[in-house]
Amino acid sequence: MLEARGLSKSFGRARALDGVSVEIAPGEVVAVTGPSGAGKSTLLHCLAGVLRPESGEVVLDGRRIDTLGEAELTALRRQSFGIVFQFGELVPELSAVENVALPLLFNRHGRGEAMAAAAEWLERLEVADCADQRIGELSGGQRQRVAVARALVTGPRVVFADEPTGALDTLGGEQVMTAMLGAARAGGAAVVLVTHDNRVAAYADREITLRDGAVLAGVNP
Amino acid sequence: MGNRAISSPRLFIECIVVIMSTGHVLLGLLAERPQHGYELKKEHDQRLAGAKPLAYGQVYATLQRLERDGFAEVAETRQEGGPERTLYAITEEGRAELERWLGTIEPPAPYVAGGLFARVAVAGKAADGYLVRQREAHLARMRELTAEKASGTPARVLAADYALQHLDADLRWIETALARMKEEGDHA
Numbered sequence: 001m002l003e004a005r006g007l008s009k010s011f012g013r014a015r016a017l018d019g020v021s022v023e024i025a026p027g028e029v030v031a032v033t034g035p036s037g038a039g040k041s042t043l044l045h046c047l048a049g050v051l052r053p054e055s056g057e058v059v060l061d062g063r064r065i066d067t068l069g070e071a072e073l074t075a076l077r078r079q080s081f082g083i084v085f086q087f088g089e090l091v092p093e094l095s096a097v098e099n100v101a102l103p104l105l106f107n108r109h110g111r112g113e114a115m116a117a118a119a120e121w122l123e124r125l126e127v128a129d130c131a132d133q134r135i136g137e138l139s140g141g142q143r144q145r146v147a148v149a150r151a152l153v154t155g156p157r158v159v160f161a162d163e164p165t166g167a168l169d170t171l172g173g174e175q176v177m178t179a180m181l182g183a184a185r186a187g188g189a190a191v192v193l194v195t196h197d198n199r200v201a202a203y204a205d206r207e208i209t210l211r212d213g214a215v216l217a218g219v220n221p
Numbered sequence: 222m223g224n225r226a227i228s229s230p231r232l233f234i235e236c237i238v239v240i241m242s243t244g245h246v247l248l249g250l251l252a253e254r255p256q257h258g259y260e261l262k263k264e265h266d267q268r269l270a271g272a273k274p275l276a277y278g279q280v281y282a283t284l285q286r287l288e289r290d291g292f293a294e295v296a297e298t299r300q301e302g303g304p305e306r307t308l309y310a311i312t313e314e315g316r317a318e319l320e321r322w323l324g325t326i327e328p329p330a331p332y333v334a335g336g337l338f339a340r341v342a343v344a345g346k347a348a349d350g351y352l353v354r355q356r357e358a359h360l361a362r363m364r365e366l367t368a369e370k371a372s373g374t375p376a377r378v379l380a381a382d383y384a385l386q387h388l389d390a391d392l393r394w395i396e397t398a399l400a401r402m403k404e405e406g407d408h409a
Binding site for chain 2: 035178198199201202203204205207216
């Protein structure tokens with residue numbers, strides 16, 4: 001469904017990715033692990049169409065996406081991908097429910113419809129009580145659930161999560177992981193999960209380990 | 222336990238291995254209510270989910286030892302057609318021993334003696350490939366335990382957490398060892 005072939009990407013003289021190929025099947029949960037600087041986040045951003053690789057290609061459902069124009073790529077990201085960051089990256093001026101509604105509003109849904117769908121997602125992630133609160137009033141765990149709701153509200157094919165539990169304690173992280181994977185499975189979305197925490201990686205169906213910008217051979221089941 | 226039990230080195234070791242764990246756990250279960258050996262075994266296996274199930278022979282041997290040391294006593298013996306059933310109860314001395322044990326800290330492991338560490342100590346830098354395979358085996362077990370947690374009883378979840386965090390500690394050591402080997406290789 002989503003495939004990367006021979007991706008390479010450098011930042012200045014530092015080579016972040018060096019010919020990485022991976023394939024993500026529909027509905028699959030894949031952890032991308034490896035030490036700091038191994039290229040985990042760069043791979044995630046290339047797959048998600050946030051960064052463009054220097055060489056190699058990214059293919060979604062048979063269609064090459066790394067060569068799309070900026071407008072087309074943005075539209076594709078909004079429709080097919082959801083992203084959860086380590087610190088939520090929510091809009092502090094908006095309430096929780098407005099944050100979740102935002103991707104639908106960008107996709108030109110009506111306000112009433114978007115707000116109703118957003119409220120439903122908050123309910124599913126058990127943070128309905130926080131709907132009208134500003135982001136600053138929420139706990140770390142609540143923020144991440146709102147971020148998960150925002151990533152899933154458009155019914156994406158793939159959810160990308162970059163250290164989604166990095167700012168949470170063990171139990172808070174466990175609750176966010178369970179909520180995120182439950183919601184993704186229910187919607188049939190694949191999840192690509194970047195983490196340096198093995199306990200988080202253990203939620204995945206399989207693991208891709210990067211070392212020095214390349215896939216470590218012999219570790220994938 | 223009491224001084225009586227520590228009468229020879231062999232007995233002392235036996236004390237640590239058998240009584241220090243199983244004996245105190247059985248005392249803890251008996252403190253809740255008097256029980257038969259069969260019930261104690263069931264309760265032990267349920268409460269210490271993830272631990273090796275207790276053999277009946279070990280239950281009765283431990284109970285006899287607790288009785289000998291004055292920590293437990295026979296409350297009732299009954300025979301109704303079937304085999305003889307003995308109900309055990311904790312004594313006042315047993316309660317005091319249990320309190321003492323619950324309040325004692327476990328000594329932090331003073332040395333490393335796992336097979337994982339031993340292989341790396343012997344193989345040195347050549348352990349690289351072994352560590353990568355061991356890492357994969359650890360992660361596979363962590364995936365199983367994580368999946369078990371989704372549908373487990375509270376006792377199972379606690380046991381799985383305990384196992385997961387110990388495996389994670391091994392994994393972090395494996396990753397550090399791999400990074401050190403790489404660093405040494407780069408400088409060589």
